[in-house]
Amino acid sequence: MPRLVWTNERGGTTFRIGDRFLKWNPRNTGIDLDAERLRLEWAVQYHSVPRVLGAGADEEAQWLITSALRGxxxxxxxxxxxxxxxxxxxxxxxxxxxxxxxxxxxxxxxxxxxxxxxxxxxxxxxxxxxxxxxxxxxxxxxxxxxxxxxxxxxxxxxxxxxxxxxxxxxxxxxxxxxxxxxxxxxxxxxxxxxxxxxxxxxxxxxxxxxxxxxxxxxxxxxxxxxxxxxxx
Ligand SMILES: Nc1ncnc2c1ncn2[C@@H]1O[C@H](COP(=O)(O)OP(=O)(O)OP(=O)(O)O)[C@@H](O)[C@H]1O
Ligand SMILES: [Mg+2]
Known part of the structure; x- marks a missing residue:
């Protein structure tokens, strides 16, 4: 079952689903989850950051699925x-x-x-x-x-x-x-x-x-x- 773990100041939400996290971000927030995806994919080569498992978008929002860090x-x-x-x-x-x-x-x-x-x-x-x-x-x-x-x-x-x-x-x-x-x-x-x-x-x-x-x-x-x- 997805569990809501975070709501940010701009209306974006983060859910935990088993050993994955799903970030969901509405289009009107000025935040671009694709920018985060690119940075995670680069940083993961050198440091402990979530691995990107999936990403997507529709007219309403963008989303990003990552592996859970332990802790x-x-x-x-x-x-x-x-x-x-x-x-x-x-x-x-x-x-x-x-x-x-x-x-x-x-x-x-x-x-x-x-x-x-x-x-x-x-x-x-x-x-x-x-x-x-x-x-x-x-x-x-x-x-x-x-x-x-x-x-x-x-x-x-x-x-x-x-x-x-x-x-x-x-x-x-x-x-x-x-x-x-x-x-x-x-x-x-x-x-x-x-x-x-x-x-x-x-x-x-x-x-x-x-x-x-x-x-x-x-x-x-x-x-x-x-x-x-x-x-x-
Ligand atoms: N892959 C992950 N592994 C472990 N914890 C995670 C992961 N992704 C998100 N979290 C947890 O969910 C919270 C929210 O995620 P994140 O900080 O990416 O969202 P945000 O909406 O951009 O936050 P902010 O309010 O700082 O803008 C984090 O503080 C962390 O506790
Ligand atoms: Mg945060």
């Missing part, structure tokens, strides 16, 4: 009650992903310029100098890390935005998201497990970008906030 999402009941272990698994998992995926072979980009829709001149974006280019997950929110029963990271799901970018684009969002899912206080464990010291400036920049990428270059309010942050 449970980092924001399931089991891990919400063990936030320290969850934060460590998310940090360690992101490090494994960044170390495993080869930048030189990656056909996908997650550059700042593309994220803001090329609405702002490159020099005005004041992108911090790149610390290290890696293949980023692109949506490193806590539920997208799968954790094995022993607390080790088992892999990643939700790869529709994967692409080459500075590693801080992922680190900023993954660390920010811990507060939302587990309450405050787990950030240090996350950065320790990744093996890095928090870079306040890059974290500030990429969190701001994450929260505002759809409106940067469109709204004067956002332009003012960029100024306040000293990012323009």
């Amino acid at each position: 449970s999402g980092a924001v399931t009941e089991a891990w919400i009650g063990r936030p320290l272990e969850a934060a460590r698994a998310i940090g360690r998992g992101l490090r494994l992903l960044h170390d495993a995926l080869p930048v030189a072979e990656c056909p996908f980009q997650w550059a700042v310029q593309a994220r803001v829709g090329h609405r702002v001149a490159t020099e005005e974006l004041r992108v911090p100098p790149v610390d290290k280019l890696v293949v980023c997950h692109g949506d490193p929110c806590s539920p997208n890390t799968i954790i094995a029963d022993d607390g080790s990271p088992a892999g990643h799901v939700d790869m529709g935005s994967l692409g080459v970018a500075d590693r801080w684009a992922d680190l900023a969002v993954a660390s920010m998201n811990l507060d939302y899912n587990y309450g405050a206080g787990w950030e240090d464990a996350f950065f320790d497990a990744y093996g890095i010291r928090k870079d306040e400036y890059r974290v500030g920049y990429y969190r701001f970008l994450w929260d505002n990428e759809d409106s940067i270059g469109v709204s004067s309010v956002v332009t003012r906030e960029l100024g306040l942050l000293g990012l323009r």
Whole structure:
């Protein structure tokens, strides 16, 4: 029997059917499951991500069928009650992903310029100098890390935005998201497990970008906030 396991903010749903997952996404959400399919098929060569078993589309929606990773999402009941272990698994998992995926072979980009829709001149974006280019997950929110029963990271799901970018684009969002899912206080464990010291400036920049990428270059309010942050 299919079991509904997830409903996202835009009306897309995910079902579990035995050892498979079915993602179903209505056409009007602005999300393209074909983009995710292409990225999964590339990333699976190097890292633990779901194997694509099928995909399809009609006038109403697109869908994607993948194999189940063993373990449970980092924001399931089991891990919400063990936030320290969850934060460590998310940090360690992101490090494994960044170390495993080869930048030189990656056909996908997650550059700042593309994220803001090329609405702002490159020099005005004041992108911090790149610390290290890696293949980023692109949506490193806590539920997208799968954790094995022993607390080790088992892999990643939700790869529709994967692409080459500075590693801080992922680190900023993954660390920010811990507060939302587990309450405050787990950030240090996350950065320790990744093996890095928090870079306040890059974290500030990429969190701001994450929260505002759809409106940067469109709204004067956002332009003012960029100024306040000293990012323009
Ligand atoms: N192949 C898989 N193996 C294990 N778990 C999976 C798999 N696919 C999806 N899941 C589970 O279903 C949840 C939803 O999947 P996914 O994150 O891909 O959907 P989404 O709608 O794009 O999410 P979001 O709300 O982050 O946009 C995941 O957090 C994960 O717990
Ligand atoms: Mg997700």
